[in-house]
Amino acid sequence: MKNPKIRPLDDRVVVEPVEAEERTAGGIVLPDTAKEKPQRGHVKALGPGKLLENGQRAAMTLAIGDEVIYGKYSGSDIEIDGHELKILRETDILAKVMA
Secondary structure (H helix, E strand, O other), X not given: OOOOOXXXXXXXXXXXXXXXXXXXXXOOEOOHHHOOOOOEEEEXXXXXXXXXXXXXXXXXXXXOOOEEEEOOOOOEEEEEOOEEXXXXXXXXXXXXXXX
């Protein structure tokens, strides 16, 4: 999905999860019920940043296209145009994957 038709507010981030593994390291095919929820994804949209008490906005530390790791049960799951997306606060993102 290139540009989701959604604009997050404040310090929220729209992430497209990476598909869960379909096979184990030993080659066993996993059914949908046994797959783990993905905890990695690519940033698709960013909000303008958290509004501070002085009226300024805090700068976002992520950029569109970054690969990130987030908590297993963090954020809200949504579906837009048949694509599974997740909306998280920037603070729910645990790490940025470096190439």
